[in-house]
Amino acid sequence: MLTNHIPMAKFAKTDARYWQDRVFLPQYTRDGERYTSRHYSVRIHFQGVRESFSLYTGNKAAAAAKARDIYTTLVTQGWAATRERFKPTQNQEPESVVTVADFFRRIRETHTGREGTLEEYFSAFRLIVAESFGIDGAKEKYDYQSGGRTKWLEQVEEVRLTAMTPERVQRWKVAFLKRAGTDPVKVRTARTSVNSLLRKAKSLFSPKRLRFAGDLGLPFSSPFEDVEFEPRQSMRYHSSVDLEKLTREAVKELTEQELKVFLLASMGGLRRNEIDKLEWPAFHWEQSILRIENTKHFQTKNEGSRGEVDLDPEFCALFRGFHAKAAGPFVIESPIKPRLRSNYRHYRCNKVFTSLFAWLRSKGVKSANPLHTLRKEFGSRINDAHGIYAASRALRHADIAITSQHYLDKKSRATVGLGHLLRSAGEHVASTYPLSPDSGGYRLSSC
Numbered sequence: 001m002l003t004n005h006i007p008m009a010k011f012a013k014t015d016a017r018y019w020q021d022r023v024f025l026p027q028y029t030r031d032g033e034r035y036t037s038r039h040y041s042v043r044i045h046f047q048g049v050r051e052s053f054s055l056y057t058g059n060k061a062a063a064a065a066k067a068r069d070i071y072t073t074l075v076t077q078g079w080a081a082t083r084e085r086f087k088p089t090q091n092q093e094p095e096s097v098v099t100v101a102d103f104f105r106r107i108r109e110t111h112t113g114r115e116g117t118l119e120e121y122f123s124a125f126r127l128i129v130a131e132s133f134g135i136d137g138a139k140e141k142y143d144y145q146s147g148g149r150t151k152w153l154e155q156v157e158e159v160r161l162t163a164m165t166p167e168r169v170q171r172w173k174v175a176f177l178k179r180a181g182t183d184p185v186k187v188r189t190a191r192t193s194v195n196s197l198l199r200k201a202k203s204l205f206s207p208k209r210l211r212f213a214g215d216l217g218l219p220f221s222s223p224f225e226d227v228e229f230e231p232r233q234s235m236r237y238h239s240s241v242d243l244e245k246l247t248r249e250a251v252k253e254l255t256e257q258e259l260k261v262f263l264l265a266s267m268g269g270l271r272r273n274e275i276d277k278l279e280w281p282a283f284h285w286e287q288s289i290l291r292i293e294n295t296k297h298f299q300t301k302n303e304g305s306r307g308e309v310d311l312d313p314e315f316c317a318l319f320r321g322f323h324a325k326a327a328g329p330f331v332i333e334s335p336i337k338p339r340l341r342s343n344y345r346h347y348r349c350n351k352v353f354t355s356l357f358a359w360l361r362s363k364g365v366k367s368a369n370p371l372h373t374l375r376k377e378f379g380s381r382i383n384d385a386h387g388i389y390a391a392s393r394a395l396r397h398a399d400i401a402i403t404s405q406h407y408l409d410k411k412s413r414a415t416v417g418l419g420h421l422l423r424s425a426g427e428h429v430a431s432t433y434p435l436s437p438d439s440g441g442y443r444l445s446s447c
Contacts, residue, residue, distance in 0.1 A: 019067035023060060026052075027098065042067040043101065045150050046074045048119075050157065051105050053086055083109075097216045100129055100164070101157035107204060110212040114299065116345065124200035129164060130156045132172045161216065164223040173198070173227060191230040198229060243377050246363055257332055258356045260322065261349070264331070265374035268309050269382075269395050271301065272371050276347045277338060278331040280323055288316050292396065297338040304398030379403065 011018040023040040040055045040063035053070055055063040066086075073082045087109070097103050104122055111118050130137070135155050140148030173194055180190035203209065205222035243266060250262045264270045264278070268290055277298035282291050290309040292300065300306050319331075327333055336348040347353060353371065360370035367373045375395070383391035383403075392403040 013071050014068060016061070016065040016068045019064040019071075020060065023055060023063040023067055039063075042070070043154075044071055044074065045153070046071070047079070049079060049108075050101065050150075050153060051079075051083075051108065052101065097161060097214075099157060100125070100159050100161055101154075103161050103204075103216065104157065106213045106216070107209065111209075116299075121200045121204050124197045125204055126153070126156050128169065128172055128197060128201055129159050131176070132164065132168050133159055135159075161223075162218060166220060166223055166225045166227055169223050169227050177230070195229050195232070198224065198227065202227075239377060239380060241365060241373065241377055243374075243381070246365075249363065254356070254359065256322070257334075257349070257352045258359065260319075260332055261352055261356050261371070262374065263315065263318075265371050266378055267312065267315055269375050269378035270309075271305075271375065272347065272353065272369075273298070273301075273345060274305075275332060275371075276349050276353075279329045280326060280331060281329075282331075283316075283319060283323070285316060285320060288313060302398055305396045307393065307396040309394060309396075376406075 013019075019042065023042045025039075026037045026041045027034060038058050040057060040060060041052055042055060042063070043050060043052045044067070053067070055066045057063050057066065070082060070086050073085060097106055108118070129135070130152075133156075135152070137148070137152035137155070141152035143149050176194050176197075177187070177190050180186040202222065202224040205224060210216070247262075247266065250259055254262060261275055264275045265272075270278070270290075270292070274292055277295065279295060279297075282293075284291060288311045290311055291307075292309065293306045294300055322331070330348075332349045332352060334349045334352065336350070338348050339346040357370050360373075365373050379391045379395045382394045388400065388403060392400045395403060397403050
């Protein structure tokens with residue numbers, strides 16, 4: 001008997017038929033019993049954000065049509081307008097929190113701060129969940145073009161929130177630290193990393209954040225309950241850079257765009273994202289200052305990051321020359337446009353940064369973020385010349401403790417100044433225990 005095989009049609013996302021196989025009846029737990037909702041829901045991934053929408057109908061065809069309407073609204077009007085239209089807040093009970101995806105959705109709905117910061121916290125929690133359950137994703141989890149990233153996210157976020165117990169988080173922490181082996185440098189780095197991940201992920205479950213998120217149905221207050229941080233590692237910066245020599249070589253060897261980035265970091269102390277989105281109006285030539293503030297394309301790291309940076313006259317003269325032949329509003333030229341809505345830190349000048357990093361590493365700047373090393377050098381030199389308060393202002397830190405703990409290296413020598421009292425003692429030692437002429441010992445005039 002012959003049968004005709006009809007391949008499944010591929011429909012556009014603007015066609016309700018596309019959503020027929022993507023709507024689902026969510027499940028939830030109440031009083032220990034498992035239930036299935038009578039109304040369909042849909043999860044939609046758009047511009048790096050993935051959210052669930054209740055469709056308020058038990059008719060699959062009607063649910064698919066509504067899912068299509070949600071998607072088309074997203075494309076034309078963005079997330080804010082779509083949430084306002086399709087997630088009414090009055091007379092509506094919140095959906096049950098079952099999975100990590102549900103938890104993220106609940107937190108997003110009540111979050112009023114920077115979305116970028118929230119996404120950093122989500123990313124940290126995702127990593128802990130993924131490694132706890134062995135959801136590797138390999139290279140495909142970095143595939144933003146062909147769906148590999150989306151598939152990995154779905155696997156991680158389908159994990160039940162109640163499965164992320166404090167015991168499981170503790171086991172993850174121990175395994176993370178063990179991967180560093182016995183190398184003291186690697187152990188120190190691992191402790192710093194594990195503390196950073198724990199701090200970010202744990203903040204998602206803070207009482208302040210959960211105040212308006214409703215009952216999560218957890219048998220514990222937080223998956224991070226009683227999970228302790230590792231002893232704090234010293235983050236004090238120690239310079240290994242000859243900035244004078246590096247600057248002379250940069251002027252001779254770098255391209256114009258690379259040189260701009262180098263100078264903005266080393267002589268202006270700017271962060272990578274500040275450099276990436278910096279526009280020419282930020283320069284105030286007559287006052288020789290650079291003003292960092294929020295713009296259409298850029299939002300500062302925090303309110304304290306807004307401020308002014310004093311510039312050397314030669315720096316201003318050079319950049320005025322760059323400005324005279326500028327091809328657009330941005331200081332660093334790139335054909336890539338800034339992304340206004342992105343849940344990860346997008347750099348329009350990534351190619352320039354990559355090539356500059358390679359050059360810096362060839363010159364001995366081996367840190368994970370060579371550009372930030374230049375910023376630290378900037379802060380250290382301001383501190384050495386003008387003191388820690390001036391350095392904190394120039395670096396635009398919210399708290400001077402950050403400046404002291406992380407960024408500064410002492411450039412000038414600080415001694416008690418009593419060494420001259422030891423000359424006679426040194427001469428006595430030299431006469432009693434003579435050294436060979438080439439030994440270099442007992443020279444008290446200099447070290």
